[in-house]
Amino acid sequence: MTSGRKPRDPVLRRIPYDSPRSAFIEALEKNGCVIVQNFTNPEALAKAKEEVQPYLDVEEPASSVGALQGSTKTCTRLIGRSATVREKFFADELYQDIVEHFLAIESTCYYGANATTTTCHPLLSVSITMDIRPGTLAQQLHRDDKNHHARHTAVPSYPRNRDVLLGLFVPDCATRRENGATRVVPGSHLWGDAKPDFGDGSKGVVDVEMEAGDAFLMLGSLYHGGGQFMLEEGNRMMHIMFCCAGNMRQEEISFLSYPVEEVKKYSKVVQDRLGWTQSEPNLGWVDLKSPEFMLQ
Numbered sequence: 001m002t003s004g005r006k007p008r009d010p011v012l013r014r015i016p017y018d019s020p021r022s023a024f025i026e027a028l029e030k031n032g033c034v035i036v037q038n039f040t041n042p043e044a045l046a047k048a049k050e051e052v053q054p055y056l057d058v059e060e061p062a063s064s065v066g067a068l069q070g071s072t073k074t075c076t077r078l079i080g081r082s083a084t085v086r087e088k089f090f091a092d093e094l095y096q097d098i099v100e101h102f103l104a105i106e107s108t109c110y111y112g113a114n115a116t117t118t119t120c121h122p123l124l125s126v127s128i129t130m131d132i133r134p135g136t137l138a139q140q141l142h143r144d145d146k147n148h149h150a151r152h153t154a155v156p157s158y159p160r161n162r163d164v165l166l167g168l169f170v171p172d173c174a175t176r177r178e179n180g181a182t183r184v185v186p187g188s189h190l191w192g193d194a195k196p197d198f199g200d201g202s203k204g205v206v207d208v209e210m211e212a213g214d215a216f217l218m219l220g221s222l223y224h225g226g227g228q229f230m231l232e233e234g235n236r237m238m239h240i241m242f243c244c245a246g247n248m249r250q251e252e253i254s255f256l257s258y259p260v261e262e263v264k265k266y267s268k269v270v271q272d273r274l275g276w277t278q279s280e281p282n283l284g285w286v287d288l289k290s291p292e293f294m295l296q
């Protein structure tokens with residue numbers, strides 16, 4: 001071994017789309033992420049781009065919410081705005097099978113002495129296109145499940161239902177270090193909540209370099225971050241979707257049960273309890289803003 005890597009060290013694997021589901025599951029359990037080769041085709045990428053471009057071009061100041069910087073353009077409400085992202089990327093059978101495998105929760109409980117087993121299926125948590133441009137710096141490495149205040153204990157191997165999120169990243173172009181390929185720390189999904197050791201900032205970090213048509217799957221507990229856009233022109237567009245475990249919601253759907261015109265009349269504490277104030281960090285927004293603005 002000249003590289004100094006041990007044979008069982010976590011890595012970023014590339015697996016062709018047609019491979020057995022078990023290959024993707026094994027890679028995600030071991031490394032927390034995997035590249036799916038030949039996930040889509042140039043026609044679908046071009047169509048998706050055409051659908052989101054008008055939203056990216058809007059002259060609103062680009063958001064600086066969470067890990068986003070002012071130079072990142074976004075298209076929120078992506079599932080509604082791009083039929084291609086919705087039906088070809090998000091609804092993709094491989095992604096949905098993997099989501100079901102990792103996020104579905106099966107529990108047995110008792111009504112009196114009678115055991116009942118039920119399954120809670122995953123939900124879409126967020127869908128957004130992020131388009132980084134010249135001037136965008138690398139994000140700090142982070143776990144996306146920080147939004148859900150997920151807690152982790154360090155483990156040597158992957159226990160069932162450890163994660164609450166599983167993401168799908170579909171780049172519009174080839175991703176390279178120079179155009180801000182996502183940076184990941186394979187294996188970090190098995191770490192606990194102690195301060196992570198990234199050495200000089202790059203210890204264990206790998207660039208998710210993909211070809212156009214590839215996609216990337218990542219568990220919510222994996223440390224990662226958008227890379228720096230080092231070129232003087234161009235952009236790196238990425239369609240991002242995350243599913244969450246289906247129990248990450250209220251029992252009664254307040255947003256459908258209580259119309260916004262009614263909620264405007266409620267007291268602030270009730271509005272807050274119904275979910276009209278974003279939870280920090282970054283949970284429960286509309287267009288990256290706390291939904292209170294809709295009650296004005």
Ligand SMILES: O=C(O)CCC(=O)C(=O)O
Pocket residue numbers: 067068130139144180181182183224225226227238
């Ligand atoms: O743009 C990327 O590559 C990743 C973005 C990300 O991780 C985030 O905004 O939380």
Ligand SMILES: [Fe+2]
Pocket residue numbers: 067142143144224225
């Ligand atoms: Fe992130």
